Amino acid sequence: KAGVTQTPRYLIKTRGQQVTLSCSPIxxxxxxxxxxxxxxxxxxxxxxxxxxxxxxxxNFPGRFSGRQFSNSRSEMNVSTLELGDSALYLCAxxxxxxxxxxxxxxxxxxxxxxx
Amino acid sequence: QxxxxxxxxxLIVQKGGISIIxxxxxNTAFDYxxxxxxxPGKGPALLIAIxxxxxxxxxxxxxxxxxxxxxxxxxxxxxxQPGDSATYFCAAEDNxxxxxxxxxxxxxxxxx
Numbered sequence: 001k002a003g004v005t006q007t008p009r010y011l012i013k014t015r016g017q018q019v020t021l022s023c024s025p026i027x028x029x030x031x032x033x034x035x036x037x038x039x040x041x042x043x044x045x046x047x048x049x050x051x052x053x054x055x056x057x058x059n060f061p062g063r064f065s066g067r068q069f070s071n072s073r074s075e076m077n078v079s080t081l082e083l084g085d086s087a088l089y090l091c092a093x094x095x096x097x098x099x100x101x102x103x104x105x106x107x108x109x110x111x112x113x114x115x
Numbered sequence: 116q117x118x119x120x121x122x123x124x125x126l127i128v129q130k131g132g133i134s135i136i137x138x139x140x141x142n143t144a145f146d147y148x149x150x151x152x153x154x155p156g157k158g159p160a161l162l163i164a165i166x167x168x169x170x171x172x173x174x175x176x177x178x179x180x181x182x183x184x185x186x187x188x189x190x191x192x193x194x195x196q197p198g199d200s201a202t203y204f205c206a207a208e209d210n211x212x213x214x215x216x217x218x219x220x221x222x223x224x225x226x227x
Contacts, residue, residue, distance in 0.1 A: 004158070033215070043159070043204060043217040056214075090158050103149065104215065106158030 002027065004093050004107035012113045018079040021110045023091035025072050031055070031096025032074040033104065034066060037088040046089075049074050050096045078112075086114045119145075119207050121218030128225050134192040136221045138205035141186065144214070145207035150179065150190050151217075153202045162203070163190070195225045 005024045013019050025032050033056075034046040045058035049068035068074045072093075078085055088111050092104035120139045128134045138148075146167050151159035165172045165179040165188065172179045178191040192199055205218040 035217075042219040045215065092158075103161050103164070106151075106160065108156070108158050 004091060004105055006089075006091055006107040006110050008110060009108065010111050010113075012115060013081050014115050015081055015083060017081050018077065019081060019112060021076045021078075021089055021091075021112075023074045023076070023093075023107060025074070025091075025093030026105055029093035029095055029105070030072050031094045031102075032068060032072065033092045033094075034074070034076050035090045035092065036060075037090055037109070038086075043090070046076065081114045083114050086112060088112075119205060119216050119218040121205050121221060123221060124219070125222045126224070128195045128223065130195065130197060130225055130227050132195050132225075134195045134199070134223055134225070135189060136203055136205070136223070137187065137189045138207075138218050139185075139187045140207050140216075142207070142209065142214075143186075144209040145216075146210045147208040148179070148181065148188050149206050149208070150177075151204045151206060153204065153220075159204055192223075195223075197225045197227050199223060200225050 007022045031050045033048040036044045046060055047054055047066050048056040052068045063079045066076045088109040090106050090109045092106045094102040094104050122137050149164035150162045152162045153159040163174050163177050165181050167183045170181050176193045181188045202220045202222050204220045208215045
């Protein structure tokens, strides 16, 4: 099976711009979670999508949003970029069975630099 | 209460030595504890995981020890190798499969 893929791998934006990141989960996986990774804050949970619906949400401002398509692919959008949004954005996929603990499989991440 | 604490922040070990990373949690609803390994430029990958019904789990050179009463768990890497140099994250998930929390990570360097 192909792993989780994320595009683009690297991105440079300026403050105030918006950005859209894409994640394709492992085939058959219906849950996609997004994380922000920074040296200072570690891995922080952004949100989880399952069957095109946001199922869980972390503690991030509304500038961070996402969506999931019927094929389980997911996109994450950040509007009005700030310098502090510079980070590695990781997505992880799993089968998404409710009430069952599952392994999350991570993609390689998108490294975003905001200038 | 949702946090997972992890120590040390960084660790330097000689080749062949034992690497030990410790984690602690507060939320008693957590009952699945995976460890992830992350190499530079890569996403985290599951290394080994444990549930609280066992006190120890071993896979090759990697062992998780779990102390339910103390709400602590640790990763031991025996015969550490330079190829083990990576960042290690402990994590915890609740019994509903919803809350998934990572520790802040430990950067391990194994000297040749």
